[in-house]
Amino acid sequence: xxxxxxxxxxxxxxxxxxxxxxxxxxxxxxxxxxxxxxxxxxxxxxxxxxxxxxxxxxxxxxxxxxxxxxxxxxxxxxxxxxxxxxxxxxxxxxxxxxxxxxxxxxxxxxxxxxxxxxxxxxxxxxxxxxxxxxxxxxxxxxxxxxxxxxxxxxxxxxxxxxxxxxxxxxxxxxxxxxxxxxxxxxxxxxxxxxxxxxxxxxxxxxxxxxxxxxxxxxxxxxxxxxxxxxxxxxxxxxxxxxxxxxxxxxxxxxxxxxxxxxxxxxxxxxxxxxxxxxxxxxxxxxxxxxxxxxxxxxxxxxxxxxxxxxxxxxxxxxxxxxxxxxxxxxxxxxxxxxxxxxxxxx
Amino acid sequence: xxxxxxxxxxxxxxxxxxxxxxxxxxxxxxxxxxxxxxxxxxxxxxxxxxxxxxxxxxxxxxxxxxxxxxxxxxxxxxxxxxxxxxxxxxxxxxxxxxxxxxxxxxxxxxxxxxxxxxxxxxxxxxxxxxxxxxxxxxxxxxxxxxxxxxxxxxxxxxxxxxxxxxxxxxxxxxxxxxxxxxxxxxxxxxxxxxxxxxxxxxxxxxxxxxxxxxxxxxxxxxxxxxxxxxxxxxxxxxxxxxxxxxxxxxxxxxxxxxxxxxxxxxxxxxxxxxxxxxxxxxxxxxxxxxxxxxxx
Numbered sequence: 001x002x003x004x005x006x007x008x009x010x011x012x013x014x015x016x017x018x019x020x021x022x023x024x025x026x027x028x029x030x031x032x033x034x035x036x037x038x039x040x041x042x043x044x045x046x047x048x049x050x051x052x053x054x055x056x057x058x059x060x061x062x063x064x065x066x067x068x069x070x071x072x073x074x075x076x077x078x079x080x081x082x083x084x085x086x087x088x089x090x091x092x093x094x095x096x097x098x099x100x101x102x103x104x105x106x107x108x109x110x111x112x113x114x115x116x117x118x119x120x121x122x123x124x125x126x127x128x129x130x131x132x133x134x135x136x137x138x139x140x141x142x143x144x145x146x147x148x149x150x151x152x153x154x155x156x157x158x159x160x161x162x163x164x165x166x167x168x169x170x171x172x173x174x175x176x177x178x179x180x181x182x183x184x185x186x187x188x189x190x191x192x193x194x195x196x197x198x199x200x201x202x203x204x205x206x207x208x209x210x211x212x213x214x215x216x217x218x219x220x221x222x223x224x225x226x227x228x229x230x231x232x233x234x235x236x237x238x239x240x241x242x243x244x245x246x247x248x249x250x251x252x253x254x255x256x257x258x259x260x261x262x263x264x265x266x267x268x269x270x271x272x273x274x275x276x277x278x279x280x281x282x283x284x285x286x287x288x289x290x291x292x293x294x295x296x297x298x299x300x301x302x303x304x305x306x307x308x309x310x311x312x313x314x315x316x317x318x319x320x321x322x323x324x325x326x327x328x329x330x331x332x333x334x335x336x337x338x339x340x341x342x343x344x345x346x
Numbered sequence: 347x348x349x350x351x352x353x354x355x356x357x358x359x360x361x362x363x364x365x366x367x368x369x370x371x372x373x374x375x376x377x378x379x380x381x382x383x384x385x386x387x388x389x390x391x392x393x394x395x396x397x398x399x400x401x402x403x404x405x406x407x408x409x410x411x412x413x414x415x416x417x418x419x420x421x422x423x424x425x426x427x428x429x430x431x432x433x434x435x436x437x438x439x440x441x442x443x444x445x446x447x448x449x450x451x452x453x454x455x456x457x458x459x460x461x462x463x464x465x466x467x468x469x470x471x472x473x474x475x476x477x478x479x480x481x482x483x484x485x486x487x488x489x490x491x492x493x494x495x496x497x498x499x500x501x502x503x504x505x506x507x508x509x510x511x512x513x514x515x516x517x518x519x520x521x522x523x524x525x526x527x528x529x530x531x532x533x534x535x536x537x538x539x540x541x542x543x544x545x546x547x548x549x550x551x552x553x554x555x556x557x558x559x560x561x562x563x564x565x566x567x568x569x570x571x572x573x574x575x576x577x578x579x580x581x582x583x584x585x586x587x588x589x590x591x592x593x594x595x596x597x598x599x600x601x602x603x604x605x606x607x608x609x610x611x612x613x614x615x616x617x618x619x620x621x622x623x624x625x626x627x628x629x630x631x632x633x634x635x636x637x638x639x640x641x642x
Contacts, residue, residue, distance in 0.1 A: 061389070061604045068390040090388040166590040168605045207507050208590030221484065331387060331607075338606035339407070339419070345593040346422050 025050045027269045030063060030077040030261075032056060035127075037289035044276060050269050067092050072263040075270040079259050082328035084123050085116035087259055093122040094260040096271055103278035111255070111295035115325065124274050125295035127286060128255035130246070130315070130323065131170050134232040137241040139223035148178035148247040151226065152201045159204045163216050163225035166208040168341035170252065171198065174226065177249045177324065184329035191336040198344045217242065230291030232312040244312035246319045253323035255295070287313075381613035389607035400614035420598065420615070424622065427595045430513060431577035435524075437517040438573045439566065442524030446565075447558075449525075450532035461529065464522050472519060476586045479515050480506060483587070507589030515587040516577055523576070524569040531565025532558075571630075575623060595619055 029036075033056040041052045055074070057063045060083040067077070068090070079087055087093040098104055098120040104112075111125040133151045135144060140157050144150045152175065154162055164171060175197040176183040181190040206222050213225050218238040227235065232244035258277070260270045276282060283294035284302030293313060300308065307313050329337065381400050383391040407417040449460045467475060482488050485502040493503065505511050535558065543553040559566075581596035593601075595615065602612030 059604060061607065064389055064607075065603065086388045090386075090390075166585065168601065202591070205591070206589065209585070331385065334606055335608070338601060338608070341601065341605075342419050342423070342593065342598065345591065345597070346419055 025266060025269050027052045027266055027273055028055065028073055028075045028264075029053065029273075030055050030057065030074040032078065032256075033058070035078070035256075035290055037285055040282060040285050040289075043282070043285075044273065048272055048276065050266075050272065052273075064092075067261055072261065073265060074261050075264040075266045076273060077259050077261050078126055078256050079123075081114070081116070081255050081257070081326035084114070084257050084259055085328040087261075088117060088122050092262050094262055094264055094267065095121045096260050096267065096274075097121055098124045098274065101271060101275040101278065103275050106278045106280060106283075106296045106298065108295055108297045114255075114257075116328070123257035123259050124278065126256045126258055126277070127290055127292040127294055128253065129229045129292040129313075131165075131174070131226070131228055131252045131254065132232070132245050132247060133224060133226045134217065134235055134242050134244050134312075135224040136217065136220070136239055137243050138239075144243070144245065146245055146248050148174055148249050150245070151224065151247075152178055152197050154201075154204050154224065158224050160206055161223045162201075162205050163213060163222040164201075164205050164208045165210045165213070165226045167210050168337060170226065171208075172337045172340060173252050173324075174247075177247070177251065180249070183324075184327055184333040186330065186332045186336065188336060191340050195340045195343055198340070202344065214238075228292075229312045229315075233291045233307065233310050236310065236312070246315070246322055248322065250322045250324045252326060254326045377613045377616055381610055381617055383610055385608055385610050389609070391609050397610070400608075400610035401618075403611055404614060404618055423593050423598050424595060424619070426592065427578050427580075428622070430509070430516065430580075430594065431574050433513055434516040434520060434577050435570050435574045437513065438521050438524040439570065441517070442521055442569060443528055443562075443566070446525045446528035446532055449529055450535070457533075461526075464525050467518075467522060473582055473586075475519065476515055476582055479511070479518065479587060483511055483514070506587065507591065509588065509592070511587040512580075512584050515583040516580055519580075519583065520573040520577055523572040527568040527572065528562055528565040531562045531568075535561050567630075571627070578619065578623065 027050050029052050031054065036054070041054070045051055057066070060080050063077055063079065064083060064086060067074075067087070084093070101124075104120075104124075107125070111128070113120060114123065114125075117123050133148075135150070135158070139161070140155065142155065144155075150158075151162070172194060173183045175194045176185070176190075179193055179197055181193055185191060207216070209216070213227050213231050214235050216222050217225050217235045220239075225235075227244070229244055232242065235242045258274050260267065260274075264270055277286070278296055280296050280298040281302050283296035284299040287294045287299065288302075288304045288307060291307065291313060293315075380391055382396055382398060383393065384395040384397040384399070386392050402414070403417075404420050405417060406414040445464075449457055449464075452460060480487075483503065483506040484490070485504065485506070487503070487506075490503040505514075539557055539561070540553055543557045548556065578594075579596050580594055581600060584590070584592065584594045584597060590597075599612050599615045599619075602608045602615065606612075
């Protein structure tokens with residue numbers, strides 16, 4: 001969930017700005033585009049009288065760069081796991097003690113604690129998901145293994161029909177799970193092994209792109225695509241036989257969190273909003289819109305039946321052991337990763 | 347009196363100078379500064395801590411024993427960008443010169459209409475135009491189906507997501523920048539000079555090479571520069587039409603400010619590019635000066 005289309009966000013922004021301003025207060029919300037249901041803003045405004053203004057970004061790094069460059073005025077920013085870690089360590093996050101919020105009791109395990117924010121002083125989970133791959137079962141006669149092998153060393157029928165995310169973190173991580181190398185390795189020899197896997201796979205790749213993964217599958221331009229699970233769910237709407245694979249070597253479990261940036265002008269409103277989002281009804285609305293799971297108990301009754309029934313989104317319990325959380329790699333590890341990516345694209 | 351005019355002129359020019367000074371010099375200065383700083387642990391930079399690592403890492407990498415090793419990865423990406431830009435420039439010239447020449451030979455009213463047609467692509471966002479090319483070039487797309495209809499059953503065009511698609515997309519994007527300056531120089535061309543050439547016994551080819559081309563040279567030079575330089579910064583086209591399979595300079599710089607969180611290296615890459623461009627422009631200018639038509 002690193003890059004999302006800016007175009008759709010712009011339209012969401014336009015819709016929001018048409019809302020009427022009221023005196024009860026304001027909230028400046030910074031999020032990916034197309035990642036929050038516009039109706040939910042209206043509902044929040046109607047119930048609390050706080051007017052929300054949305055600003056959007058296309059990647060964690062864009063958001064970080066803006067905050068590091070000294071932008072202030074946002075009350076809530078949504079950041080992925082490793083980015084929450086960066087923000088806390090870099091002093092860009094405000095401590096607001098989520099555990100003391102009234103609805104925190106609704107938060108489901110294991111989301112009540114995070115490695116980088118064990119007491120949840122700085123963040124609350126918004127949505128979470130996984131990065132695996134999807135294939136069209138109609139494109140093959142065989143039964144595919146639940147393994148990254150099928151993606152990195154594809155069968156002949158998938159040659160040239162594979163889409164990969166154009167995302168150095170996701171691709172590098174998946175390849176490292178496949179060969180059992182730590183994803184934040186600082187050892188060049190291990191990074192070389194990751195590069196070997198990626199380079200061997202490259203001739204079979206049709207396209208590296210994080211945009212339009214659903215359309216590409218629907219148009220049958222590719223028959224296998226590395227995808228986020230919410231996108232896999234939406235792919236199934238047009239390709240009923242699409243299968244989302246939970247590879248046995250493990251897959252990234254990412255989560256996006258509400259964080260209050262330093263210098264937020266409306267801290268109390270931010271807390272009100274975060275507390276409000278921990279109500280099952282509202283969390284479910286976010287899931288229904290974005291197609292990703294929330295971290296709140298008791299949302300089942302409010303969720304779309306199709307979403308609830310899809311193993312891509314509502315992960316079967318047996319796969320829980322495969323989830324590997326996102327990690328904030330050190331600068332030397334990031335350099336190795338970037339060099340691998342640069343060599344792959346050369 | 348002279349002073350007054352001078353000061354009036356000064357004040358009239360001042361806004362433009364200030365604008366350019368501010369919006370060009372300040373960001374450039376900022377980037378120059380960032381490029382010689384030490385990178386921060388969590389992205390950004392450590393303000394006030396200087397380091398030339400960013401420039402060193404353009405050519406060298408550290409191996410396991412911490413020795414500096416020569417590394418050609420980034421040079422290759424630069425070479426690819428320059429190569430693709432040069433190719434695009436040549437394609438645009440080959441297509442653009444006859445187009446501009448044809449337009450300049452038309453009656454006035456039709457000329458305006460044709461120039462208007464050339465500028466129509468500018469009405470649409472570059473992203474949208476690249477997506478349109480994806481639809482045209484992909485297997486099962488318009489061109490593929492058209493060829494199949496004509497009897498070329500090749501089992502797919504297989505051109506989208508290749509370097510060829512990138513060069514088609516770039517040529518298309520920058521073609522108007524070639525046509526317009528060449529047209530501007532051809533439009534002013536005195537047709538009596540061509541007639542004189544014919545009267546003096548020149549055939550069509552000689553008239554073209556000895557009279558028209560030299561007179562159009564400034565327009566051709568301007569067109570080439572206007573195509574070549576922005577092409578070096580192409581970001582969207584290699585991502586979309588090239589399928590993200592290989593990087594151009596802009597993609598490399600983008601990734602330094604993105605996942606790598608290495609601002610100084612990104613800024614340094616920008617400056618290395620600037621240096622290459624200035625150098626090639628200087629060489630070009632020197633060569634161009636030695637041509638006789640420059641005297642005009």
